[in-house]
Amino acid sequence: MADEETLHKGNGLATWDEEEPHANALPNVEVDVSTITPLSPEVISKQVRTIGHVAHGKSSVVKAISGVSTVRFTNELCRNITIKLGYANTKIYKCENPACPRPGCYRSYGSDKEDSPPCERPGCDSRMKLIRHVSFVDSPGHNMLMATMLNGAAVMDAALLLIAGDESCPQPQTSEHLAAVETMKLEHVIILQNKVDLIKEKQALEHQQCIAAFVKGTIAESAPIVPISAQLKHNIDAVIEHIVTRIPIPVRDFAAAPRLIVVRSFDVNKPGAAAAGLSGGIAGGTILVGVLRLGQEVEIRPGVMTKDVDGRVHCTPIRSRVVSLHAEKNALQFAVPGGLIGVGTLMDPALCRGDRLVGQVLGDPGTLPQVYAELEISVFLLRRLLGVKTADRTQTKVTKLDKHEILLVNIGSTCTGGRVLSVRDDLAKLQLTVPACAEIGGKVTLSRRIEKHWRLVGWGRVLRGTVLDVD
Numbered sequence: 001m002a003d004e005e006t007l008h009k010g011n012g013l014a015t016w017d018e019e020e021p022h023a024n025a026l027p028n029v030e031v032d033v034s035t036i037t038p039l040s041p042e043v044i045s046k047q048v049r050t051i052g053h054v055a056h057g058k059s060s061v062v063k064a065i066s067g068v069s070t071v072r073f074t075n076e077l078c079r080n081i082t083i084k085l086g087y088a089n090t091k092i093y094k095c096e097n098p099a100c101p102r103p104g105c106y107r108s109y110g111s112d113k114e115d116s117p118p119c120e121r122p123g124c125d126s127r128m129k130l131i132r133h134v135s136f137v138d139s140p141g142h143n144m145l146m147a148t149m150l151n152g153a154a155v156m157d158a159a160l161l162l163i164a165g166d167e168s169c170p171q172p173q174t175s176e177h178l179a180a181v182e183t184m185k186l187e188h189v190i191i192l193q194n195k196v197d198l199i200k201e202k203q204a205l206e207h208q209q210c211i212a213a214f215v216k217g218t219i220a221e222s223a224p225i226v227p228i229s230a231q232l233k234h235n236i237d238a239v240i241e242h243i244v245t246r247i248p249i250p251v252r253d254f255a256a257a258p259r260l261i262v263v264r265s266f267d268v269n270k271p272g273a274a275a276a277g278l279s280g281g282i283a284g285g286t287i288l289v290g291v292l293r294l295g296q297e298v299e300i301r302p303g304v305m306t307k308d309v310d311g312r313v314h315c316t317p318i319r320s321r322v323v324s325l326h327a328e329k330n331a332l333q334f335a336v337p338g339g340l341i342g343v344g345t346l347m348d349p350a351l352c353r354g355d356r357l358v359g360q361v362l363g364d365p366g367t368l369p370q371v372y373a374e375l376e377i378s379v380f381l382l383r384r385l386l387g388v389k390t391a392d393r394t395q396t397k398v399t400k401l402d403k404h405e406i407l408l409v410n411i412g413s414t415c416t417g418g419r420v421l422s423v424r425d426d427l428a429k430l431q432l433t434v435p436a437c438a439e440i441g442g443k444v445t446l447s448r449r450i451e452k453h454w455r456l457v458g459w460g461r462v463l464r465g466t467v468l469d470v471d
Helices: 002-009 058-066 074-079 143-155 172-183 201-215 236-246
Strands: 046-052 086-095 106-110 128-138 158-164 189-194 225-227 259-266 282-289 297-307 313-327 340-345 361-363 371-381 406-411 414-424 427-437 443-450 453-467
Touching: 058 086, 058 106, 058 128, 058 158, 058 189, 058 236, 086 236, 106 236, 128 236, 158 172, 172 201, 172 443, 172 453, 189 201, 189 236, 201 225, 225 236, 259 340, 297 427, 371 443, 406 427
Parallel strands: 046 128, 046 158, 158 189, 189 225
Antiparallel strands: 086 106, 086 128, 259 282, 259 361, 282 340, 297 313, 297 361, 313 340, 371 427, 371 453, 406 414, 406 443, 414 427, 443 453
16 A cells, blocks of 8 residues: 555645645635636646557657656556556746747646746757646546546547557547547547557558548547657657647636536555644545635535435535645645646545545535436437447447446546436436436436446436435
């Protein structure tokens, strides 16, 4: 456990000072949201998701751009694959000298880099200007981890689709991941043709044509295809330029009540620590709207869930206070939408241990969405099944939902089972295994158990639901 705890601390979501300030001594930070813009130096941020088939280089690309390895857990290091969602922050700079040629005028560094470093291009004596602060979410590409990939789909502004040049295109999870971002109506995709150092130029050109044919008719049809070698860091500056020029600054609402979607949670106290030295639990994730401030009182929903003797589920929201805000090694006075942050609280750390808060929502008390035990959704099914290799193409057709069948439902970062209670035309009523916060009009993804694995079969939009009373 000690090595995993060390890995938790290094993941950018659970780093804070050893001495946690006492709640009574913690100041309430006031923020004038009217003076904040998406391009303010303290705000600049966007989120980019890496997707693609297993072993196509998603983690390597993130490391080449940010310098941060997202493969940190013991079982991930042993198997050399991403299992949990990985995170990394990076700052992107552009040389202030107009004569500095592109794409070499763009550079990326870790999030702790100073705001105006010197240009590293030989012969250029100019300084560089900070123009973006990007957070990466590294998705697992293995077919057994599709649910984890879908959990992070709710927090991205754009996607880097990794396709290895030394394998035929498309591979099963390449198709499935692209379909997943299509269901989320993600408009900004950059395709990275990785591992071009392992093939000849003629093969690379033929492979590029296969990629173009594969994405034709999808949201990625007009996406640029950038040949790279993540391991050798070849053409990474071109990737950085495309992130800056092809992905617009997302629209952010700073005035709304803050709402953070929790995608990881931690207890970073060492085993045997004295009670007086314990730190509160950490909720890691991204803010969707509003501004989260140091010293602010917050609520976490659905909170603690219990069952009574009759089997009825009861939810008790958690009330706490923000005692620290961190983006990797950077301590923050306030946090805005778009970045990946760790929120230190006064919660019992046992509530956060082992990602127990994943799928919950954090924000101002009384402003969070309702908790639903049942949902009525409009259903949109894929025409055929993706991510499965089969000689019989008739088996890949997605059939209609059946009454009483069990689906895997992703609502934001919540992953729960859903029993189909009724189906009529394109409407379905689902009974959730675990109650979840949901927005009316929000999207959910639907996966079906096929050949012992969960496969994406469609998505839905929440129309209404059965509200669960909270204690």
